[in-house]
Amino acid sequence: MLYWLKIIRYLFVVKDFLIWVCALVVRLDAVIVGGGVVGLYTALDLSMRGFKVALIERSYIGSGTSGRMHGLLHSGARYVVRDPAAALECIQENDVISRVASHAVENTGGYFVALDGDDVEYQEEFLRSLRRIGIWHRVLDSGEALKEEPFLSPRARLIVEVPDKVVYAGDMLASIALTAFSEGALVLEQAELSGIEISGGLVESAIVMDRSSGEVRRLRTQALVNAAGPWAGRVAGMAGVELEVMPTAGVMAVYPRRLTRRVINRLRPPSDGDIVVPYHGVSIAGTTAKVIEDPDSASIEDEDLEILSSEASQMIPALSGMMVSRSYYSVRPLIRTESSKPGREATRDFKIYTHSKPSNMVSAIGGKFTTGRLVAEKLSDAASKLLGSSKSSITKDKRLLGGDFEELVEALRSSESSWIVERLRAHSSTLDWERLRGAVLSISVSLISIESRKILGW
Amino acid sequence: MEAREYRGEVAISYKPEAVIEFLRDPRRFAPCIPGVVRHYIDQDGSLRLRLRFDVGSAGIADISSITSDATIRISDYGDSYIIYNIEGRALGSSYSVELRILAKPVDRIYWEARASLGALIRILSRFFDIDRLVEEIARKAVENLTRCIEASESEFKLA
Numbered sequence: 095m096l097y098w099l100k101i102i103r104y105l106f107v108v109k110d111f112l113i114w115v116c117a118l119v120v121r122l123d124a125v126i127v128g129g130g131v132v133g134l135y136t137a138l139d140l141s142m143r144g145f146k147v148a149l150i151e152r153s154y155i156g157s158g159t160s161g162r163m164h165g166l167l168h169s170g171a172r173y174v175v176r177d178p179a180a181a182l183e184c185i186q187e188n189d190v191i192s193r194v195a196s197h198a199v200e201n202t203g204g205y206f207v208a209l210d211g212d213d214v215e216y217q218e219e220f221l222r223s224l225r226r227i228g229i230w231h232r233v234l235d236s237g238e239a240l241k242e243e244p245f246l247s248p249r250a251r252l253i254v255e256v257p258d259k260v261v262y263a264g265d266m267l268a269s270i271a272l273t274a275f276s277e278g279a280l281v282l283e284q285a286e287l288s289g290i291e292i293s294g295g296l297v298e299s300a301i302v303m304d305r306s307s308g309e310v311r312r313l314r315t316q317a318l319v320n321a322a323g324p325w326a327g328r329v330a331g332m333a334g335v336e337l338e339v340m341p342t343a344g345v346m347a348v349y350p351r352r353l354t355r356r357v358i359n360r361l362r363p364p365s366d367g368d369i370v371v372p373y374h375g376v377s378i379a380g381t382t383a384k385v386i387e388d389p390d391s392a393s394i395e396d397e398d399l400e401i402l403s404s405e406a407s408q409m410i411p412a413l414s415g416m417m418v419s420r421s422y423y424s425v426r427p428l429i430r431t432e433s434s435k436p437g438r439e440a441t442r443d444f445k446i447y448t449h450s451k452p453s454n455m456v457s458a459i460g461g462k463f464t465t466g467r468l469v470a471e472k473l474s475d476a477a478s479k480l481l482g483s484s485k486s487s488i489t490k491d492k493r494l495l496g497g498d499f500e501e502l503v504e505a506l507r508s509s510e511s512s513w514i515v516e517r518l519r520a521h522s523s524t525l526d527w528e529r530l531r532g533a534v535l536s537i538s539v540s541l542i543s544i545e546s547r548k549i550l551g552w
Numbered sequence: 553m554e555a556r557e558y559r560g561e562v563a564i565s566y567k568p569e570a571v572i573e574f575l576r577d578p579r580r581f582a583p584c585i586p587g588v589v590r591h592y593i594d595q596d597g598s599l600r601l602r603l604r605f606d607v608g609s610a611g612i613a614d615i616s617s618i619t620s621d622a623t624i625r626i627s628d629y630g631d632s633y634i635i636y637n638i639e640g641r642a643l644g645s646s647y648s649v650e651l652r653i654l655a656k657p658v659d660r661i662y663w664e665a666r667a668s669l670g671a672l673i674r675i676l677s678r679f680f681d682i683d684r685l686v687e688e689i690a691r692k693a694v695e696n697l698t699r700c701i702e703a704s705e706s707e708f709k710l711a
Contacts, residue, residue: 176608176616340679342615343644365604365617383615384644385675397641401619404602428612429679443614462614 121314122146124477125300126321127287127329129153130160131466132458132473133321134267135489137281138274139474140319142492143485147279148313148546150302152286155271155539156264159323160463162424164346164380165373166357167191167199167259168464171206171231172364174223175216180443180465185229185257187465190490191266192259197497197531198266202372204258204357205239207409209249212362217252220361224254231256245353245412258357260373263463268535269496272542276495276505280546283539285311290318290332290452297333297452304552311552317480319473320457324389324427330457335449339427339459343392344381347402350419353377358409367405370413379406379413381424389425398423429460446472454480496535499527505538514541558687559664564698568632568655574701575634575653576626584700586692589619599624605642605689610680618642632656645671653694661698665690 124140126133129151137149155161170184192199208217224231232255239253240246246253271281282302288310289301297318302311322329330337352372360368371378379402386392399421407414429445444461446469456476461469471487478485495505499522503515514537521530564571574580578599582591591601603620622640627650629635638649647669654662667686676682 338678340612340675363606363608363616364614366619383618385671386644387671387675395644397621426614428614 121316122148123315123481124148124317124319125150125313125315126319127300128158128321128323128325129155129267129271129281129283130158130321130323131267131270131463132160132323132461132469133319134270134274134281135467135470136319136321136458136473136477137279138270138277138492139470139487139489140477141274141277141279142488143474143478143483145478145481145483147319148315148550149274149279149281150285150287150300150313151281151283152305154283155281156267156536159424159426160267160466161263162346162422163263163463164369164378164424165260165263165371166204166369166464167261168462169204169256169258170227170229171204171220171224171254171256171258172359172369174227174229175219176363177443178223178227180462181223181229182227183468184462184464185227187468188257188259190467191261191464194490194492195261195266195269195494195496198262198269198494200260200262202258202260202356204256204359205234205243205246206254206256206359206361207239207246207250208252208361209247209408210251212251212360216363217361221254224256229256243354243356243358245410246358247409247411249408252361254361255356258359260357260371261463262374262532265496265532265535266494268532268539269494271539272495272502272505272535273492275542275546280549281539281542282546282550283543287322287329287332290329292333292452295451296454304547306547307552309552311550313550316454317477318452318455319477320455321470321473324425326427326457326459330449330455333449333452333455335451335455335457337447337457337459338429340429341386341389341392341425342428343384343386343423343425345384345394345398345402345421345423346378346380347399347406347418348420348422349377349379349413349416351375351377351416353410353412360405360409365405367402368409370406370410376419377410377413379403386425389427392423392425394421394423427459444469444472446476448476448480456480496531502534502538514538555666555668556683556686557664557666558683558690559662560687560691560694561660561662562691562694562698563659564655564661564701565659566655566701571653571655571661571701572629572632572634574704575697576629578624580704581697581700584697586689586696587617594623597625603640607685609688610685612680643676645669649690651690661694663690663694 123145124147126149168184170181173181234253284305286303288303291299300313320329324341327337327339358370447457458473587603589602605618608616620642627637633654636651649667652664
């Protein structure tokens, strides 16, 4: 039986190889620029719709905006008052991501905390909006909340429990990459878009600098998908398209102890420093907002850390006596939201563009990590339409690789990865499996990037 | 830095000298500045504040309010006028504002703001109407101050 399984597996490998040879001779269906949550999910989505795609990421998966978020899988409560449409999207995607990537999600729950002196009108509107949108919530008295979260400020006057969760971004991004590869997508790290060849109003090729070899490559493609986040404007510019992206840097401060079980949010209009996320064994306070001109030139200033420390310690006083062990920043591409009515009842925080010239290019700007899969679904819909397909997305129900050991091994079946498979096996029944899984997933992404290069003949 | 000018007026029914006396004392007017989170008076007499501006009307996804640290100094005053120099930082950029308030013998306060917004103006003006936002912030500040004056200066009320 095992012999026949090996034969069948060999045949599938040969079949995949032949399909890719054909793709090279003809061309790819789509090149996706950007290895963040949107780009990766787009690669998975389009692969599952039957397209041959390659994703190019100039650095490493998880090193950009998506890998630098604060770790919060939003319940949507943060947006209920000012952006109810985004709030609804968040709670729906919160549920999806919890199902498909359960290994990368910790169901911590969250508290929204109003301190004495905070805006009572906003608090009332917050509760009304939660009810209106249908986000589960529970009002606690401060005694109960302090028993549950002893480091919470005794100044807390109104505490509302919501289904916020924590998402382990690196694990999830690696899982999406591995799943996309297992569905036939190529995933190339250290591959930077350096130009776009256009002919007759259409993208013909993506010119790619292979950073690992220094060589310049050409990827012929039927469509170009721009999921480059804060760099989307730069990518669009290579195709002669002007895209208004406002890069905004946000700083996160990491404290060396996990002080809460739950995510703690300030119950007020969204502002700087009003979230503290328990992430593995640390606490992450975020975030600030600094408008910058160049997404590659953000920096962390003392004032950023002072604001974070000052605001976070109002909710969790113990943070004021704790040194920040490290800080990092994330650059987000913010957009102007559109309002259909003067009251701003319906706004969206992401946009999908189908460009008129070149007419086979689509771009996505904005969104959050929580809604990355949804943005990718909409982006994939636009790309599919360009490619003449009306197939729908099925990523909503696609469980991601990474949680189950045997599935992960199967996805890494190439002979090049036998050493990582042996390492996985050695750790799979030790106490450190959960801690090491993230590192193993990250290394696995490097392996599929190497495999992808081999398939392309790079 | 490119400077922009804004102006407006607000009704008030107090004698000019009372208005200016109120506006000369940071301990009295500081709590009346909209969005003030905390403030203190420095040794040189300048007022240092942390402010939070509500910018929800600008329609930028994920930014409902902006935190700003600012310093307010009185650069000149007379019986019926006062001039403030405001310097601060917001969204990672520096800004400066000269705010002139003129309390005339009739029942109005006139204000004029000359704002240098630096990199902010270049970047943000591509995305939303920054003039409207700054004007709104300045107008709210003067209206709030006026309300504070009216709440505390009843003995100087105009007949």
